[in-house]
Amino acid sequence: MTVHIASPDERGLDYLEIRGLTVDFDGFRAIDGVDLTLLQGQVHFLIGPNGAGKTTLVDAVTGLVRGTGHVGYRGQDLLSMRSHRIVRAGVGRTFQTATVFEELSVLQNLDIAGGVHRSAWGMFRSRRGVPTYVAEALETIGLAGLRDRPAGVLAHGQKQWLEIGMLLVQDAKVMLLDEPVAGMSAEEREETGELLRRIGAERTVVVIEHDMEFVRSYADLVTVMHAGKVLAEGTVAEIQADPKVQEVYLGRIAEGAEHA
Amino acid sequence: MSGTITETIPEPETTGSAHRAAGRGRSIATSLLPLAGIAILALLLLVVAPAVLTQFRLNNLGKYCCYAIAAVGIGIAWGRGGMLVLGQGLFFGLGAYAMGMHLKLEAAGPDAVPDFMLNFGSGVLPAWWEPFRSGAFTLVAIVVVPAVVAGVLGLAVFKRRIKGAYFAILSQALTVAFAALLVSQIKYTGGQTGLNSLTSFFGYNLYDPVNKQMIYFITAGLLLLMLLVTFQLYRSRFGELLLAARDGEERVRFLGHDPANIKVVAFVIAAVMASIGGAMFVPLAGLINPREVNALASIMLIAGVALGGRASLLGPALGALAVGFGRTYLSESFPDQWTYFLGGLFIIVILLIPFGLASVFPRLWRSIDRRRGVAA
Numbered sequence: 001m002t003v004h005i006a007s008p009d010e011r012g013l014d015y016l017e018i019r020g021l022t023v024d025f026d027g028f029r030a031i032d033g034v035d036l037t038l039l040q041g042q043v044h045f046l047i048g049p050n051g052a053g054k055t056t057l058v059d060a061v062t063g064l065v066r067g068t069g070h071v072g073y074r075g076q077d078l079l080s081m082r083s084h085r086i087v088r089a090g091v092g093r094t095f096q097t098a099t100v101f102e103e104l105s106v107l108q109n110l111d112i113a114g115g116v117h118r119s120a121w122g123m124f125r126s127r128r129g130v131p132t133y134v135a136e137a138l139e140t141i142g143l144a145g146l147r148d149r150p151a152g153v154l155a156h157g158q159k160q161w162l163e164i165g166m167l168l169v170q171d172a173k174v175m176l177l178d179e180p181v182a183g184m185s186a187e188e189r190e191e192t193g194e195l196l197r198r199i200g201a202e203r204t205v206v207v208i209e210h211d212m213e214f215v216r217s218y219a220d221l222v223t224v225m226h227a228g229k230v231l232a233e234g235t236v237a238e239i240q241a242d243p244k245v246q247e248v249y250l251g252r253i254a255e256g257a258e259h260a
Numbered sequence: 261m262s263g264t265i266t267e268t269i270p271e272p273e274t275t276g277s278a279h280r281a282a283g284r285g286r287s288i289a290t291s292l293l294p295l296a297g298i299a300i301l302a303l304l305l306l307v308v309a310p311a312v313l314t315q316f317r318l319n320n321l322g323k324y325c326c327y328a329i330a331a332v333g334i335g336i337a338w339g340r341g342g343m344l345v346l347g348q349g350l351f352f353g354l355g356a357y358a359m360g361m362h363l364k365l366e367a368a369g370p371d372a373v374p375d376f377m378l379n380f381g382s383g384v385l386p387a388w389w390e391p392f393r394s395g396a397f398t399l400v401a402i403v404v405v406p407a408v409v410a411g412v413l414g415l416a417v418f419k420r421r422i423k424g425a426y427f428a429i430l431s432q433a434l435t436v437a438f439a440a441l442l443v444s445q446i447k448y449t450g451g452q453t454g455l456n457s458l459t460s461f462f463g464y465n466l467y468d469p470v471n472k473q474m475i476y477f478i479t480a481g482l483l484l485l486m487l488l489v490t491f492q493l494y495r496s497r498f499g500e501l502l503l504a505a506r507d508g509e510e511r512v513r514f515l516g517h518d519p520a521n522i523k524v525v526a527f528v529i530a531a532v533m534a535s536i537g538g539a540m541f542v543p544l545a546g547l548i549n550p551r552e553v554n555a556l557a558s559i560m561l562i563a564g565v566a567l568g569g570r571a572s573l574l575g576p577a578l579g580a581l582a583v584g585f586g587r588t589y590l591s592e593s594f595p596d597q598w599t600y601f602l603g604g605l606f607i608i609v610i611l612l613i614p615f616g617l618a619s620v621f622p623r624l625w626r627s628i629d630r631r632r633g634v635a636a
Contacts, residue, residue, distance in 0.1 A: 062514070063513075064510075082513075082518070083513040083514060084513045084514075084515075084516050084517055084518045087513070087514055087515065087516035088516045092514065093514060095511075099508055099511045101503070101504045101507055101508060101511070102507070103503065103507065104500060104503065104504065108500055111497070111500070112497070112500050112501060112504055112515060113515050115497065115501060115515060115516060115517055116515070116516035116517075118497070122497070123496065123497045123498040123501065124492075124493070124496045124497075124498050125496055125497070126492070126495040126496050126497070127497060166515070170515065170516060
């Protein structure tokens with residue numbers, strides 16, 4: 001497997017570089033020597049059957065599980081850092097089930113994500129007005145009309161947008177999104193896809209996804225994982241033409257379709 | 261809620277902005293409700309109570325205020341931070357004994373040694389008692405000692421991600437150990453009897469009714485001050501973060517914060533409040549002994565907080581005052597059965613009003629507000 005762009009540094013692009021990443025759960029290799037370069041400016045999809053190690057990969061990169069190998073971002077090895085430090089370095093993530101703070105309002109949820117920009121003393125002051133970066137995020141995710149509602153009453157899709165908004169407020173340069181459109185209606189998926197495109201230009205956006213329709217519509221680059229390894233990488237067309245992918249993955253898709 | 265982005269964009273400008281303005285007005289009224297509560301409490305404590313209560317009852321009310329000060333701290337740590345602080349007697353005791361040592365030395369007179377040290381000890385003042393001759397040092401110690409103890413303890417516990425029942429048991433065990441230490445080190449602490457026969461408070465005679473009333477006012481004032489500090493804390497970004505750390509500790513990590521640091525700060529604030537409550541308890545009670553700071557005393561504190569409503573601003577203070585009153589009233593009226601009554605009361609409250617007595621007021625306010633909204 002060749003890396004598509006040899007030197008993003010020369011082109012002034014931001015990127016996250018994963019080399020030989022391995023996650024071992026008591027002898028079971030959930031991730032087995034993965035090499036991956038995630039580049040700014042393209043919406044990068046991570047697909048693969050259940051148990052392929054997609055979420056574990058994100059967990060390892062964000063410090064939730066221990067991994068070995070090297071995950072480089074702006075000269076730092078993320079594997080040696082704790083979760084909150086990784087976030088402060090500019091790498092953010094969402095979870096499969098939206099985990100917004102239900103008792104806090106939409107505005108508070110976004111504002112709280114801006115804590116990385118504040119001094120310790122600033123934390124003991126109350127919020128006066130809406131910081132510009134919060135207002136911008138509120139517009140971007142389209143929840144401006146609901147800003148004073150408690151996040152707990154939001155619809156499923158809106159919670160996922162709120163999570164993405166929180167990443168925007170955090171100023172995450174790398175966004176790792178774990179199944180952001182799961183359980184969404186077709187309309188909501190479309191809105192989300194457009195949202196990802198809008199924010200993806202200046203950032204490194206990585207999306208774990210099962211829904212092939214969604215992948216086809218919005219992926220610039222797709223990485224297929226299987227059994228903890230990278231099986232194939234390329235555009236949607238390249239991936240779909242790859243016999244290895246068809247063998248291990250498309251069979252499972254058909255299975256999945258029966259459940260849906 | 262159908263929830264596509266297009267549907268959530270607000271209605272045409274005129275109605276939309278009017279609607280939002282009304283919403284904001286209501287939320288300000290609701291957010292200032294606690295201030296009104298503090299004002300009412302101030303009126304009751306500073307004006308009504310001194311006018312209608314006898315000296316003896318007022319002094320008792322002062323003691324309940326001390327419990328309430330500690331309870332406000334518990335509200336922060338437990339109600340907002342989710343840390344079940346079962347052993348606040350430890351910090352209440354640190355403040356109380358710091359104050360007790362100073363008053364004991366005052367009672368003994370300059371260069372003299374407290375009476376119990378002559379009876380049980382060597383008759384020489386231990387070096388670590390010496391600085392407590394200074395009133396200023398004592399006041400600083402009342403704040404700094406519990407802050408340092410809670411800070412070190414908190415870092416050790418929360419950085420290792422110890423929480424829930426393990427934390428509760430640990431905090432309780434420390435209080436048991438602390439009380440046992442106080443009893444056993446009789447030559448330094450007065451043992452079971454503690455520090456008594458106190459005669460003055462920073463030079464003011466403790467038997468003078470005017471001075472006793474002054475001490476009550478200081479205590480009530482401190483309680484109100486702690487409530488105002490807590491009001492600001494809950495409004496601040498830290499308050500939001502603390503709530504977030506309670507409800508989603510792991511999630512907070514992915515906002516770029518170490519939840520351990522957030523918890524330690526809340527734990528330290530709670531410890532300092534408990535210590536201040538303990539310190540003021542001593543001149544009001546005229547004594548301090550291990551029974552006032554042991555495990556049972558700690559549980560009584562937390563019971564008051566549960567009764568009043570742990571997550572609200574005023575609930576913990578009201579609950580602590582109510583438990584203080586209840587204990588005195590019931591034990592005077594039913595000397596033999598009062599503990600059963602108190603226990604029964606707890607069961608009833610927890611069954612009927614799980615969020616505590618204080619939750620009744622905002623609910624009432626909201627229903628009035630809603631009815632007004634419908635009328636308008």
